[in-house]
Amino acid sequence: MMDDAIKPTRKPPRKVTPAYLQRAAMAYLERYASSAENLRRVLKRKVDKRCRLRGEEPAEFYEAIDEVVEKSLRSGLVDxxxxxxxxxxxxxxxxxxxxxxxxxxxxxxxxxxxxxxxxxxxxxDEEQAARALARRRKLGPYRPGERAPYRDKDLAALARAGFSFDIARRIVDGEREDNAG
CATH class of the missing domain: 1.10.10 (Arc Repressor Mutant, subunit A)
Structure with missing residues (x-):
């Protein structure tokens, strides 16, 4: 039986280096498209976590993050x-x-x-987008069965999605367009 007091301690992660930041940026950009500011946030979170585990101050690495983001912008990886x-x-x-x-x-x-x-x-394309949302969420003319009792709910759903009342009304009260895509 293993004694609770004797737990193996985890080795702290390696020190943050410009090479580490560049590798982290490349790994992220291989998987996701990103804006410059989003890449900056991702790298900052990585630095903050690693520095917290090492007991270091993360602010000293923020300039290196900016350099990696600038390099990514110059090379066209981030646009x-x-x-x-x-x-x-x-x-x-x-x-x-x-x-x-x-x-x-x-x-x-x-x-x-x-x-x-x-x-x-x-x-x-605002109206096309509203129609796509209505089709996807089965609102208005895309609702199976009787749609009249749900008119206000469907209008509200389109309004919450950011569409104007006029567009929402045209979609909800309009006819189904199955060939639109």
Whole structure:
């Protein structure tokens, strides 16, 4: 029987180095598309955790994080404009409103001008996005059975998703479009 007082102690993680930060950034970017600010946050969390386990002060490594992010930007691995355009296209297909997309991209650290530029080409797609959401969530004309008793709930669901009342009303009161995609 093993005594509780004799527990093997874990070795502290290795010291944070610029090479470690570069490897961590590359590993993250291999798996996920990212904005510069989001990559900065990811690396900061890694540094904070590692420094907490080592009993070190993380602030001294923040400059190295900035250097890794700048290097990623210069090499083209991170491009906020390209990231924003790709996210807008994906979120539109899934039924995202312009308002919801702005909020999500802002959370990822994309500036307002870049978001506006990415949404610019997509403005005419607000109604298509609302229809995609209605189809996915079975709202309005996509609701099986009688839809009249659920009209207000369906309008509210589209409004919470960030669509204007006019667009929500057109979708909920409109006819089903099965060929739209």
């Amino acid at each position: 906020d404009t390209r990231y924003a355009e790709a996210r807008v296209a994906t979120l539109r297909r899934r039924g995202g409103s312009a308002r919801a997309i702005r909020a999500k991209l802002s959370l990822k650290g994309i500036d307002r001008a870049t978001i506006a530029t990415a949404l610019e080409g997509e403005e005419g």
